[in-house]
Amino acid sequence: MTPSPPMTPERLTALSAADRLRLVEVWEAAVRATHHFLGEEDIQFFKPLVRDVYLDAVRLVCLRAAGGSIVGFIGTAEGKVEMLFVDPAHHGQGIGRALLRHVLDEGGITAVDVNEQNPQAVGFYQHMGFAVEGRSERDGQGKPFPLLHLRWTGTA
Numbered sequence: 001m002t003p004s005p006p007m008t009p010e011r012l013t014a015l016s017a018a019d020r021l022r023l024v025e026v027w028e029a030a031v032r033a034t035h036h037f038l039g040e041e042d043i044q045f046f047k048p049l050v051r052d053v054y055l056d057a058v059r060l061v062c063l064r065a066a067g068g069s070i071v072g073f074i075g076t077a078e079g080k081v082e083m084l085f086v087d088p089a090h091h092g093q094g095i096g097r098a099l100l101r102h103v104l105d106e107g108g109i110t111a112v113d114v115n116e117q118n119p120q121a122v123g124f125y126q127h128m129g130f131a132v133e134g135r136s137e138r139d140g141q142g143k144p145f146p147l148l149h150l151r152w153t154g155t156a
Contacts, residue, residue: 007095009102012060012073022070023062024051026087033088037117037145049141050083058082061102063095074099081112100128109152115139116146129155 012019027050031043038046058075065071072086072095081103086095103109112130114121126132130150139145 007063007065007071007098009061009063009099012062015055015060019062019070020051020055023055023060023073026070026073027083027085029088030085033091034118034120035115037115042143046141054083061099063099065090071095072099074103076103076109079108079110081109084112096124097128104128104152111152112150113140113147114150116148122148125150129153 015023024047028043028047031038031046055075058077060073060075062070062073070087071090073083074081075083081100084096084099086099112125113136114125116122116135122132129152131153132148133151134149136147136149137144139147
């Protein structure tokens with residue numbers, strides 16, 4: 001098997017309709033694969049918020065496969081990672097690591113909140129140099145999904 005060419009992070013400054021649709025598809029597929037604590041009603045609650053509000057509230061960087069399709073993205077705002085999602089078909093290929101490393105290398109990122117019920121994500125961020133500094137019983141929408149507040153330690 002021929003290794004795939006290295007992907008270069010791409011800043012998404014103006015979202016095309018196709019990119020927005022693909023970002024929501026990646027978000028939904030990743031959530032279904034990793035957020036087992038969410039029910040269908042929860043996913044349907046968050047989906048329009050992701051599409052219509054959250055994507056516009058962050059600075060987005062994505063990685064695309066050779067054919068141009070977005071396979072992962074990260075959104076940051078005010079020194080925080082607000083979202084990081086990778087298409088499950090591409091899990092384990094270093095995409096999340098590359099996206100996180102890119103925004104950390106640019107500087108200014110100091111924190112991330114992670115669903116406590118997503119141990120894979122918690123472990124990923126801890127492996128990448130974040131440490132738990134606090135916990136909330138509810139998420140930002142007031143739903144009963146506990147969040148861990150992680151702070152960048154500067155080492156990974």
